[in-house]
Amino acid sequence: MTALTDTPTWQTLASLAEDVKQQHMRDWFASDTSRASKYQQTACGIELDFSKNLITDDVLKALFALADESQVSQKRDAMFKGDIINHTEKRAVLHTALRNFSGEPVYVDGQDVMPEVLACQDKIKNFVASIHSGERKGYTGKALKQIVSIGIGGSFLGPKIMSEALKPYWFDGVKVHFVANVDGCHIQDVLASLDHEETLVVMSSKSFTTQETLQNTLTAKDWFLNAGGTQQDIAKHFIAVSSNIKAATDFGMAEDNIFPMWDWVGGRYSLWSAIGLPIALTLGYDNYRQLLEGAFEMDEHFKAAPAEQNLPMLTALLGVWYINFFGAQSHVLLPYYHYLRGFPAYVQQLDMESNGKNISGDTTAVDYATGPIIWGSEGTNGQHSFHQLIHQGTLLIPADFMLPLNVPKQDNTHHAMLASNCFGQTQALMQGKTFDECYADLEGKGLDEAERVKLATHKTMPGNKPSNTLLFEQMDPKTLGSLVAMYEHKVFVQGAIWGVNSFDQWGVELGKELGNQVLDKIVNTDAALSFDSSTNALIARFRQANS
Numbered sequence: 001m002t003a004l005t006d007t008p009t010w011q012t013l014a015s016l017a018e019d020v021k022q023q024h025m026r027d028w029f030a031s032d033t034s035r036a037s038k039y040q041q042t043a044c045g046i047e048l049d050f051s052k053n054l055i056t057d058d059v060l061k062a063l064f065a066l067a068d069e070s071q072v073s074q075k076r077d078a079m080f081k082g083d084i085i086n087h088t089e090k091r092a093v094l095h096t097a098l099r100n101f102s103g104e105p106v107y108v109d110g111q112d113v114m115p116e117v118l119a120c121q122d123k124i125k126n127f128v129a130s131i132h133s134g135e136r137k138g139y140t141g142k143a144l145k146q147i148v149s150i151g152i153g154g155s156f157l158g159p160k161i162m163s164e165a166l167k168p169y170w171f172d173g174v175k176v177h178f179v180a181n182v183d184g185c186h187i188q189d190v191l192a193s194l195d196h197e198e199t200l201v202v203m204s205s206k207s208f209t210t211q212e213t214l215q216n217t218l219t220a221k222d223w224f225l226n227a228g229g230t231q232q233d234i235a236k237h238f239i240a241v242s243s244n245i246k247a248a249t250d251f252g253m254a255e256d257n258i259f260p261m262w263d264w265v266g267g268r269y270s271l272w273s274a275i276g277l278p279i280a281l282t283l284g285y286d287n288y289r290q291l292l293e294g295a296f297e298m299d300e301h302f303k304a305a306p307a308e309q310n311l312p313m314l315t316a317l318l319g320v321w322y323i324n325f326f327g328a329q330s331h332v333l334l335p336y337y338h339y340l341r342g343f344p345a346y347v348q349q350l351d352m353e354s355n356g357k358n359i360s361g362d363t364t365a366v367d368y369a370t371g372p373i374i375w376g377s378e379g380t381n382g383q384h385s386f387h388q389l390i391h392q393g394t395l396l397i398p399a400d401f402m403l404p405l406n407v408p409k410q411d412n413t414h415h416a417m418l419a420s421n422c423f424g425q426t427q428a429l430m431q432g433k434t435f436d437e438c439y440a441d442l443e444g445k446g447l448d449e450a451e452r453v454k455l456a457t458h459k460t461m462p463g464n465k466p467s468n469t470l471l472f473e474q475m476d477p478k479t480l481g482s483l484v485a486m487y488e489h490k491v492f493v494q495g496a497i498w499g500v501n502s503f504d505q506w507g508v509e510l511g512k513e514l515g516n517q518v519l520d521k522i523v524n525t526d527a528a529l530s531f532d533s534s535t536n537a538l539i540a541r542f543r544q545a546n547s
């Protein structure tokens with residue numbers, strides 16, 4: 001047993017879980033009409049209904065005790081203060097400084113980082129204004145109307161998904177295209193439709209060493225030069241966001257055209273830095289700023305609200321409850337809003353890269369589950385496919401349903417149907433349908449007794465499936481900022497309880513390293529192959545097909 005699983009609180013939670021498994025949420029709702037109002041909290045434009053969860057007051061009390069004993073608040077304060085909490089990379093974790101509008105300084109190694117942060121925000125603001133006004137032009141004097149944003153991981157998901165989510169707020173007149181994968185099909189397709197004279201390439205790479213991003217930028221550069229641009233014109237059409245200024249200038253970027261970022265911003269938390277420039281180009285600076293302000297508001301809520309009202313804390317603890325005491329291995333995100341369709345993929349990187357870890361503290365192997373599989377897609381589409389498994393499969397899959405109450409420029413009939421499906425699903429998951437109800441429904445359907453019993457058995461829905469419902473007045477930039485920050489802090493709280501380092505990603509690094517070793521053998525076709533026999537055979541087959 002580890003220190004965590006050995007605690008009386010952990011043991012209490014384990015025994016409460018055994019109790020709860022014998023009960024049904026539909027009975028709780030029937031016996032307590034105030035359940036919905038009791039288990040709901042609102043903050044930063046997010047209304048969280050968590051009443052359809054397998055919880056009682058005792059469960060919540062024990063979960064809050066677990067958070068207390070795991071020193072979540074102390075760890076949270078250490079993060080906001082700039083302590084070196086990413087202990088394997090010896091870095092502070094300060095994405096919160098990028099949206100700090102308190103006017104207070106934030107120190108890293110004794111130095112206030114806020115002046116640099118604010119200067120970078122000004123640089124973004126001026127740059128966006130110069131593009132949107134058409135003042136900044138390409139080498140032939142045309143306005144730069146097509147933006148190609150090249151980056152991967154956190155340098156792609158945040159910018160792309162947040163831009164997509166805010167489509168009703170787009171600035172008319174520029175179009176941002178995103179390219180991530182090294183698969184040449186993607187960049188070819190994007191560049192094929194563009195006029196190089198009005199194209200601006202934004203290369204986003206914190207490290208400036210990521211293979212995919214470097215290669216895609218080189219391909220874009222070749223395309224630009226082949227289309228008629230010269231080496232000298234590059235400065236007008238290529239800019240970079242990176243913390244590795246030297247590598248960026250070595251690559252040929254003009255120093256003026258490099259937007260800075262810092263090693264105290266993790267890739268998956270970087271949309272708040274200049275990595276968010278494509279968002280600002282898509283929405284305009286004011287809307288982009290609202291996004292940051294929404295995140296700041298959530299930071300303040302996370303720091304100040306008591307656990308019972310604290311959205312990141314509540315959602316995190318509910319997750320721990322299911323992962324560690326009910327064996328849930330995944331968590332599904334279901335945005336009922338087409339523009340938010342990418343959100344599950346965003347949280348997938350945020351959560352799985354952060355808490356996909358098995359060492360607690362310095363060197364202790366965990367003996368409990370940590371980060372879940374995050375997945376999901378937009379409603380109602382999933383209802384016609386994978387929801388079946390959530391309703392009647394053998395796995396317990398907690399769900400977060402999300403719905404904006406108002407949507408711009410849309411027929412109300414569609415929106416009412418969308419909402420009814422969202423609410424109907426949470427209801428069905430919670431209450432299920434008993435055998436008796438199914439049996440009664442089959443009355444007068446011309447079935448003999450055996451057939452009626454058989455069909456009722458198959459139609460029986462266990463229910464008791466947990467879900468949160470998150471409502472938003474509307475999905476505007478500020479609310480989206482708060483929502484993203486809520487999930488960031490949720491992941492933080494869970495990592496703090498499990499004692500893992502939520503801010504490194506050694507598994508991903510290994511993939512990068514091995515990919516490069518293999519590439520070397522693919523490119524140098526005469527080189528001897530010294531990997532395992534399967535990898536060797538795959539490389540040999542590829543060489544043969546491409547010879």
Ligand SMILES: O=P(O)(O)OC[C@H]1O[C@H](O)[C@H](O)[C@@H](O)[C@@H]1O
Pocket residue numbers: 152153154155204205206207208209210213266267268353505508509
């Ligand atoms: O921005 P870059 O340095 O190019 O890194 C891009 C991505 O690389 C890796 O995959 C990391 O795990 C991600 O967190 C990061 O966002």
